[in-house]
Amino acid sequence: MAKNGAVLLGDYVACDAFCASRPLRVVTHAHADHLYGLRKSVKCCEKVLMTEATRDLAATLNGSLKLADPSIQTLEYGQVFEYGDERISLVKADHILGASQVLVEDAGGIRIAWSGDFRLEGTPVVDCDVLVVEATYGRPSCRRNFKVDVRELLVSKVEKNLRGGSVYVFGYHGKLQEVMQMLRQADVEVPFVMPERVYDVTKVCEKHGMNLGSLSLSSDKVGRQLLDNNLPCVAFYHMNMRQHVGLRNSRISVSGWEFSKPCRQIGEREHLIAFSDHSDFDGLIEYVRQSRAKKVITDNFRSNGDALAKEISRRLGVSAVSMPKDSGQMTF
Numbered sequence: 001m002a003k004n005g006a007v008l009l010g011d012y013v014a015c016d017a018f019c020a021s022r023p024l025r026v027v028t029h030a031h032a033d034h035l036y037g038l039r040k041s042v043k044c045c046e047k048v049l050m051t052e053a054t055r056d057l058a059a060t061l062n063g064s065l066k067l068a069d070p071s072i073q074t075l076e077y078g079q080v081f082e083y084g085d086e087r088i089s090l091v092k093a094d095h096i097l098g099a100s101q102v103l104v105e106d107a108g109g110i111r112i113a114w115s116g117d118f119r120l121e122g123t124p125v126v127d128c129d130v131l132v133v134e135a136t137y138g139r140p141s142c143r144r145n146f147k148v149d150v151r152e153l154l155v156s157k158v159e160k161n162l163r164g165g166s167v168y169v170f171g172y173h174g175k176l177q178e179v180m181q182m183l184r185q186a187d188v189e190v191p192f193v194m195p196e197r198v199y200d201v202t203k204v205c206e207k208h209g210m211n212l213g214s215l216s217l218s219s220d221k222v223g224r225q226l227l228d229n230n231l232p233c234v235a236f237y238h239m240n241m242r243q244h245v246g247l248r249n250s251r252i253s254v255s256g257w258e259f260s261k262p263c264r265q266i267g268e269r270e271h272l273i274a275f276s277d278h279s280d281f282d283g284l285i286e287y288v289r290q291s292r293a294k295k296v297i298t299d300n301f302r303s304n305g306d307a308l309a310k311e312i313s314r315r316l317g318v319s320a321v322s323m324p325k326d327s328g329q330m331t332f
């Protein structure tokens with residue numbers, strides 16, 4: 001893994017950041033910490049590989065990406081892209097729409113995988129020899145062993161709060177749309193209101209199969225009337241707007257960084273629901289165990305991978321290191 005966060009697999013592939021010496025770039029998903037140097041990759045790499053949904057989301061979230069650029073090649077899950085003597089494929093990851101893991105098989109049949117970000121419950125484990133694994137919740141304290149179904153809790157909280165008027169939900173791109181889908185599947189039929197950027201991401205999710213019902217822009221007349229008059233609707237905003245909108249309304253923030261309780265009151269009318277699109281610590285360990293990897297590298301760039309590497313070695317007896325370290329660049 002390189003110092004700029006590029007995950008280097010085999011001889012040709014750099015994932016989730018630009019690497020000048022690699023002809024292939026893979027984008028596992030459209031979150032900003034996996035789009036580093038994308039413009040450079042599109043300009044310099046022979047191919048930039050990702051799913052079609054990730055391409056559409058990345059183009060929405062990162063204006064510099066041109067959908068029709070000839071270097072961009074979309075792949076289905078499981079479709080093999082051959083380059084030199086290596087075979088590259090994307091495997092579904094349960095994280096946000098379009099998210100994937102990456103598998104590179106070299107000429108000798110060695111299987112090298114990068115998990116990208118994932119939640120274990122909906123993610124097929126890649127059987128591999130060498131595994132690079134995300135480490136967001138890589139500390140043993142990061143466990144969400146709740147007795148209740150957090151999804152059901154979230155839906156019932158929204159339903160209850162709708163009796164008092166508009167409900168604001170704060171979260172990250174991708175997860176907001178997952179919450180929207182959950183609410184629709186639970187027959188919550190009130191209008192959803194959102195600012196333009198969230199709306200654009202939501203439209204991409206609808207293009208790729210989500211059915212999210214009535215959507216209004218918060219800047220349009222209909223959306224403004226709903227919010228200004230505190231009428232029953234759910235307003236979805238990015239987490240970074242928490243301090244700026246809906247300050248007098250009932251508010252729900254969805255975040256994975258909560259381990260004590262599935263639902264906790266954090267303000268007069270605000271609750272934090274522990275809903276994550278990442279595996280917790282137990283999920284990470286379980287993924288590594290099921291992958292049967294003989295060598296594991298934890299992502300020490302997007303999160304602190306040291307603790308997870310130590311726990312993998314200790315609990316599973318598998319060789320594990322966190323990368324990048326301070327000195328130099330390493331390839332696997």
Ligand SMILES: [Zn+2]
Binds near residue numbers: 029031095117
């Ligand atoms: Zn992510």
